[in-house]
Amino acid sequence: MSVTPAPVPVEPPRYTVAVRTLCEFTAKAGDLDLRFTPSPTSQEGVAGHGVVTSRRGSGYEAEVSLSGDFEGLRVRGRADGYDPVANRVEEIKTVRGEKREIPQNHQALHWAQAKIYGWLLCASRNLEKIEVALVYFDVISQRERMLKARFDAATLREFFEDSCRRFKAWAEQELAHRTARDAGLQTLAFPHGTFRTGQRLLAESVYKANVAARTLLAQAPTGIGKSIGTVFPALKAMPAQRLDKLFFLSARSTGRAVALHATAQLRGDATGSPLRVLELTARDKACEHPDLACHGESCPLAQGFYDRLPAARAAAAQAPLLDRQATREIARAHQVCPYYLAQEMIRWSDLVVADYNYYFDRSALLFALTALNEWRVSVLVDEAHNLVERGRAMYTATLDHAAFRGVRLAAPAVLKRPMDKVYRQWNALAKSGAAAYETRDAEPAAFVEALAQLCTAIIDDISEHPQRHDALLERFYFDAMHFLRLAEQLTEYGGKHSLFDITRTPRLRAGTDAALCVRNLLPAPYLAPRFAGAHSTTLFSATLQPADYYRNLLGLPASAVWVEVPSPFTADQLDVHVARHISTRYAQRQRSLPAIVTLMADQFARQPGNYLAFFSSHEYLQQAAALLARDHPGIPTWAQARGMSEAGQTAFLDAFAPGGQGIGFAVLGGVFSEGVDLPGDRLIGAFVATLGLPQVNPVNEQLRDRMEAVYGQGYDYAYLYPGLRKVVQAAGRVIRTQQDRGVVWLIDDRYGRAEVRDLLPGWWDIGSRPFSPLPQAGEGPGERAGVSSPDEATA
Secondary structure, three states: OOOOOOOOOOOOOOEEEEHHHHHHHHHOOOOOOOOOOOOOOHHHHHHHHHHHHHOOOOOOEEEEEEEEEEOOEEEEEEEEEEEOOOOEEEEEEEEOOOOOOOOHHHHHHHHHHHHHHHHHHHHHHOOOEEEEEEEEEEOOOOOEEEEEEEEEHHHHHHHHHHHHHHHHHHHHHHHHHHHHHHHHHHOOOOOOOOOOOOHHHHHHHHHHHHHOOOEEEEEOOOOOOHHHHHHHHHHHHHHHHOOOEEEEEEOOHHHHHHHHHHHHHHHHOOOOOOOOEEEOOOHHHHOOOOOOOOOOOOOOOOOOHHHHHHHHHHHHHOOOEEOHHHHHHHHHHHOOOHHHHHHHHHHHOOEEEEEOHHHHOOOOHHHHHHHHHOOOEEEEEOOHHHHHHHHHHHOOEEEOHHHHHHHHHHOOHHHHHHHHHHHHHHHHHHHOOOOOEEEEOOOOHHHHHHHHHHHHHHHHHHHHOOOOOOHHHHHHHHHHHHHHHHHHOOOHHHHOOEEEEEEEEEOOOOOEEEEEEEEEOOOHHHHHHHHHOOOEEEEEEOOOOOHHHHHHHHOOOOOOEEEEOOOOOOHHHEEEEEEOOOOOOHHHHHHHHHHHHHHHHHHHHHOOOEEEEEEOOHHHHHHHHHHHHHHOOOOOEEEOOOOOOHHHHHHHHHOOOOOOOEEEEEEOOOOOOOOOOOOHHHOOEEEEEOOOOOEOOHHHHHHHHHHHHHHOOHHHHHHHHHHHHHHHHHHOOOOOOOOOOEEEEEEOHHHHOHHHHOOOOOOOOEOOOOOOOOOOOOOOHHHOOOOOOOOEOOO
């Protein structure tokens, strides 16, 4: 057999690109089309590939590692399979639903990948020709459809080299950028000249964690500059550790804003590096046409998106900061969707600022790209105490009975039978018990089977009617698939991470509604692979105690390092008092109000200024605010409202004017109890009228039981630690700089107990100044209960 000789590289490879990235760069064209296209999960995809390859002959080779060079560019990847008998390379794609039509632009991408692998096989094995096949495997029917074509090696080589030429100019640009970036980072200086007290220890710990490729849990007090104290050392570690990306993840938009400010300070330094910084914004905030569907026949920014993307990408790569506004301006100039332009620029950015879900969620984009491109990444997790509850929420799925009835009534006639089957099974669960709340260790098999069949029917129907857009039905499908995927994993990891529960409520007319939930209690098994996928992860917050609580619940590796940064603040900056004569337990709330209002008014009279008052619920808050306004009308007040808009939140904070006076009422654990910066006399004190303990309800009692079974600390894990964390965060609003002075009142007799005091900051000198408001009417020492019986309302 005569062969076409493989090309000999004229120079060693200087830039490496994955086959998929190369093809996505060169082969995508036409519209952005995000019409409903149900797809398998990553686990289903892996399983589907395994099914296809297992059906081949004994000599079949799966996951064939290949690479090839062209003028300094190295292309590498894994071909899904090669059949030496048929001389056929296969690109396997899993789909969900046999009737689904693969869009032509997607097929073009798939063919490009298959042809690149075809050439790499020809080059590595001296093949003169090869058959190239696309195999579409339906994970539901387990059937495959094959599209194939035969190519000679010369044709495939030409396609490969043409693709490389089109990418090479960009690769050279990226290589130059990486070289300049690393050179700049090596000489990057701390922008403030000197570190604040504690900031140097934090920075050194982050740097060492990156050098050692370890996970770091850092408790660092508010006010020392944690954002720049973590971003700076992580950037400094990038050149020597050959890190591709730095991800700064936050639970709130305020945290992302602080991170962007920190990077702006670094870029402003005279020795700063050509760093590309990208902010990822939620789709509903970035979308320019929220009233239009996301495809070329509806949205002008989706039409021809990939044809205009190269110019937009080139312009975006020149911008050192791609925050929400900058990305929007570039997208407008090139008439492309800003949300998907930002997603494209992840590949070409150095520092990405985003929400937790972009890395930790089931379908996390940053984590998926990291795995696909084999990036070496460092991850910074801001206000990491939030990751426990956010992690639970990411891996919890709830189906609403009443909402399903609405979907069922509006669904196409072809779905009536599978809808009715689900409805019958759902009603059976609603009637299967009298308890308002019921838990099970396993999912109800009959319901799950009916739901899976309905999802298959929905896919088939939508595939047959691609022009129809039913937002309600699609939303239900996504929720149902999330539910099914989590239900499948209920028994994994020893079955201790989640449970299935039913919450029954009477209908207005007749019958019972049943909310069905796969509820995650222990996010560790799901989050652990995310930490394993990073070169280094730093989790930092002012409240990360006890360390084992976060190690266990987040699934941190055994090698994770703990560091506590001493506070730069001193006891004489903050007067901390405990109102031991007041109980804020639920049963005693009404009686507590007069004493709380008297205490607040006395403190205000003694030292007029701006105060924040935190309560455990909106109802409790409103009652206290109303009583204060009635009995002390001279004290200005303003209060947090339910469902407050961003404008309302801004107005609330603006009321804390420099030199002002008044008391703002807020919910503990809400938007104003952390991430709020009111330095100087914008805030001189806080009242915390609660211990912050979560409400005692069936769900939290299940959490308590599970944590007791797994860790032997059920009450602490379910109630005490989460509650005191919220208290410390709220009190941390008062002292923001070393020049600040203020006062904090902890209002509840349980603050006097040792197990509670041990969880409060060590630098607090509690009770340093005497204060004796009148005792609460009708309360005596015998009415003070211990912390072993929490009874707080939900914040």
